[in-house]
Amino acid sequence: MRKSSIIIPFIALVVGAVGFYLRRVELDTVFGSLGLPVRGASETLVLIIVSCAFILACLVYCIIIGSRYYSPRGYENAFGTNTVAYPIFYSLVGIAWLAATVMHFLSVRASEYMQNAEIYFAILSALAAISLMLFAIEIFKDPKQKLKFVLSIIPPLFMCFWILSLYRQNAANPVLLTYVYHFLALVSSLLGFYSTSGFVFGKSSPGKTIFFHLAAIYFCFTTLADPHAVGIRVIFGLLIAVNTVNSAMLIRRLTVKSAVR
Numbered sequence: 001m002r003k004s005s006i007i008i009p010f011i012a013l014v015v016g017a018v019g020f021y022l023r024r025v026e027l028d029t030v031f032g033s034l035g036l037p038v039r040g041a042s043e044t045l046v047l048i049i050v051s052c053a054f055i056l057a058c059l060v061y062c063i064i065i066g067s068r069y070y071s072p073r074g075y076e077n078a079f080g081t082n083t084v085a086y087p088i089f090y091s092l093v094g095i096a097w098l099a100a101t102v103m104h105f106l107s108v109r110a111s112e113y114m115q116n117a118e119i120y121f122a123i124l125s126a127l128a129a130i131s132l133m134l135f136a137i138e139i140f141k142d143p144k145q146k147l148k149f150v151l152s153i154i155p156p157l158f159m160c161f162w163i164l165s166l167y168r169q170n171a172a173n174p175v176l177l178t179y180v181y182h183f184l185a186l187v188s189s190l191l192g193f194y195s196t197s198g199f200v201f202g203k204s205s206p207g208k209t210i211f212f213h214l215a216a217i218y219f220c221f222t223t224l225a226d227p228h229a230v231g232i233r234v235i236f237g238l239l240i241a242v243n244t245v246n247s248a249m250l251i252r253r254l255t256v257k258s259a260v261r
Contacts, residue, residue: 166179
């Protein structure tokens with residue numbers, strides 16, 4: 001699966017770039033001066049078709065993966081964490097994530113709309129960044145460390161809070177199209193983190209995990225076209241990087257089921 005571990009995530013990135021472009025065109029041409037979209041706009045329909053086609057293709061691919069391949073037991077074996085590149089990558093991601101969190105918090109604090117939710121967001125985001133670093137370091141040093149169980153569930157908890165925050169901000173917004181790709185990016189990232197942590201708890205499901213990673217790559221890339229703050233854009237970029245690397249490592253280490261019979 002070495003070739004697929006490069007080709008499949010690369011395809012997701014390319015289609016994500018297409019989604020980004022289509023979303024940018026949609027935002028520039030479909031939404032009127034009042035922020036309401038033009039009903040039945042071709043730009044919107046094209047983006048929906050591309051999104052559905054990609055997700056359907058990922059679903060078919062991952063069903064095939066689940067039926068024909070298996071992953072080695074244990075997170076460290078399934079994702080190949082025994083190289084020094086693994087903790088280095090996640091340490092860099094964690095540092096960049098922390099910097100983006102501070103950047104976002106300072107920008108919000110400087111505005112007139114600072115709320116307690118923003119403080120909680122910053123705290124949980126910082127904890128998620130730190131947990132990614134510590135998890136990678138600990139599992140590289142000793143895969144049997146029990147701390148990994150706690151660290152692996154912090155990013156999913158942060159994503160849950162982010163989704164609730166997004167819902168709270170848009171509860172009275174009747175235009176679903178303004179935040180739907182943002183929402184899908186968060187949900188797919190949450191499920192990606194959640195299914196990845198399943199490998200830590202001995203509940204591996206490579207097909208589902210790869211599907212959520214690929215979906216997260218696409219939707220995170222697409223929502224970068226939305227008017228997010230700079231810090232949030234950086235975090236979405238880091239989510240793209242994390243899901244790309246995770247999917248590549250997991251696909252690379254898959255083994256044909258018939259080979260073990």
